[in-house]
Amino acid sequence: MTVFFRFLTILRVFLRYRLDELIPKQHLPLRARLLLLPCSLFPASSLSRGERLRRACEELGPIFVKFGQLLSTRPDLVATDIVMELNYLQDRVAPFDSQEFRRIVESALGASVDDIFSEYDQEPLASASVAQVHTATLKNGKAVVIKAVRPNIENIIAQDVALLLKLAHLLQKYSDDGRRLRPVEIVEDYRNTIFDELNLQKEAANASQLRRNFANSTLLYVPEVYWEYTRSNVMVMERIYGIPVTDVAALKAQNTNMKKLAERGVEIFFTQVFDHNFFHADMHPGNIFVSKVNPELPQYMAVDMAIVGSLTREDQYYLARNLLAMFRRDYRQVAELHVQSGWVPAHVRVDEFEAAIRTVCEPIFEKPLKDISFGHVLLNLFRTARRFDMEVQPQLVLLQKTLLNIEGLGRQLYPDLDLWTTAHPFLERWLKKRFHPKTLWGELKRYGPEWMEKFPLIPQLIFNGLEQLQNVGQLAPELHKTAQQLQKRSNRSTGRYWLGGAVVAVALTLAHPAVFGAIKIYLASLNATSILVLTIGFGLAAVLIKKS
Structure with a gap:
């Protein structure tokens, strides 16, 4: 009701x-x-x-x-x-009562604002959809901002989300497009995201992580959190002094290098997504400022880290390879990667999907950002997705939202920005670094103890598999189906399946050529780290077998 x-x-x-x-x-x-x-x-x-x-x-x-x-x-x-x-x-939503704000802060911190702060501004500095911000000065002289969650907001959000869920269930039940778009999963993910935004301790933890990721960086500055004055509904943070990123007139007045500013925005985005795998997912202009120091090499300043995102290693890998393949206009590889990642059903004809992707992507290359509407590109991709039963990936929704914000911001700052030229070298470097021996050695050192715990089990598992060879011919069709399922699932949790997959691969290779295709499907889904693990595992297994 x-x-x-x-x-x-x-x-x-x-x-x-x-x-x-x-x-x-x-x-x-x-x-x-x-x-x-x-x-x-x-x-x-x-x-x-x-x-x-x-x-x-x-x-x-x-x-x-x-x-x-x-x-x-x-x-x-x-x-x-x-x-x-x-x-x-962005930051000028109608504020709530200042006395109510003060009451919330004093109740959360257990003391009067006069006892905590030497100065406290009764008028809000900014007011947003979820929280309100006032300025203050700590007793030690540090300028800070106080952020408090709006009162009784949980009930309104809960009602809206409940309504959205009902609509999503109806859409999913009665519409073919609804089932493909998976609206229920998207709304549930958004519910978790929006309620996380109400927990300022979580936002403070996100801010601390992001600050640590960009420590000593000239790209992005994240203000310091004062944990002793932070609670679930109140947060105190260092005050920053910058120019709002939307104030283009002020940026140009201080001779800001607008081209460099736009390029650095793209670099920050790709650094967060691929190098750190921890990205600010609410980068609307109200949360972004530009430092007044060194306008020729401008530095961004970010606030409001309530919503952050990350991807699985497999999604990172497929996303990077997809983007690079698009930059190279290798539409065949784009189509194949969509199938390998499980984003598109395995029954889709790759050549037809390739032709559809070419039709959407070819017009956008070698154009400045002002001549490209990613909104229109997304609409065309949506139509393409309908033809090929491509499902919405809930884990990528936050990333897609962030991309929309980045595009809008870049369009305002420097419309002639060539997004492709800026992003292409970064992705090339990231993929090379991912497969560099130093990176693989780091992976081995990080996960080595866990792997060593499992290595002693390999010989027994192999022997158990060999004992079942006499039945493998009967099981070939089922194993082929299982291998296809493993391919899709391993994109989400490769580490969980590599050991069982290795045993199946050895047993079936020796037993029945009819299942070689299934093995090939499974092996194609493994990344370089998993292959390295398999190689080491079989080597140690051979040594143990020989010694026994």
């Missing part, structure tokens, strides 16, 4: 601000136009369309505010007047 009332609230706000007028009805099917027809019975709003959308998002709460924030970074898809209004959602 609560979800139903929330739905009525959303409908009331929709009608109050006549958001139906923002929908281009000429592109809608007749049924949808008939459904919107009763909206015309309500009085028109005197506000501009951008202000109506912005106020509706504010009134409906955090999830809708974040949607508005994302739209504000896409001037290629959204009209300029709407973007200008939605920019207010």
Whole structure:
């Protein structure tokens, strides 16, 4: 019943601000136009369309505010007047009462703000969808900001997520596209993300990790967290003084190298995703500043690390190889990698998928960023995905959202940025480094103790496998099916399956040529580290067998 009332609230706000007028009805099917027809019975709003959308998002709460924030970074898809209004959602959401803010801080820290801070500003510095920020000075003279979660926000978010889940279940149940897009998994992932954002201790831990990753870096500065004054709903952090990344006039006034600034933004993104595997996943312009020091070599400054993301090693690998293959226009490899990673079903014809990818990607190369709309590219890829049953990968949703933010930011800073030229060398270096002997040796030292614990089991497992050779002919079809399943699953947890796969490979190679294809599928899914492990494992097994 609560979800139903929330739905009525959303409908009331929709009608109050006549958001139906923002929908281009000429592109809608007749049924949808008939459904919107009763909206015309309500009085028109005197506000501009951008202000109506912005106020509706504010009134409906955090999830809708974040949607508005994302739209504000896409001037290629959204009209300029709407973007200008939605920019207010970055850090200028209507604040809540300052006395309530003070009460929350004092209750969390167990002391009066006058006892903790030598100075405390009653007026908010910034107000966002989930939290509000005030400035202060510690007794030791350090300038800080105090962040507190909005009161009673959990209930609103819980209602919105419950409503989204119901809609996702309906979409997944009654729509073929819904089943392929896996909306239930996406909403559940988003539920975890948004509730994590309410825990400021988790945000503080993320900030500390990100600060450590970029320690002594000239690319990105992350402010220090003061843990003694941080709780689940209150966080105190070093205050930074920078220029908002959207204030292009101020950046140009201090002679900032805008080309270098845009290129460094791309470098930061790829460094976080591939080198650190820990990326800031809420990089809308309200969270990004530029240091006033050294405008010729500008340094970014980041705040609000509530939402971060990471990928599995396998997703990292396939993503890097996919991007490089796209840069090289090797569409055949792009298609093959999608099948190998399990992102596209194994039954898909690679040559047809290759042709479809070429059609989408070829027009975007060798163009400046201002001439490329990744929004339109994504729409074309969506249509391609429908043809080939490609499922949405929930683990990549945060990354896709971050990419949209990065594109919007780059478009505002330096429209002539050549994203391909900037990213291509980085990915080349990363892949070479991944397979460098020094990297493999580091992997061996890190996981060696765990592997050594398992090595003594290998001879017995091999002997057990050899004892089953007489039955392997009957099992060949089932093993082939199992190998295909292993291929898909091993992309998520290769370390769990390499030992069993090695035993199956040895036994089947000796027993029955009909299952060689299954072995080939399994081995194709292994990365260099896994192959190194298999080699060492068989070597030690041979030594142990010989000694026994």
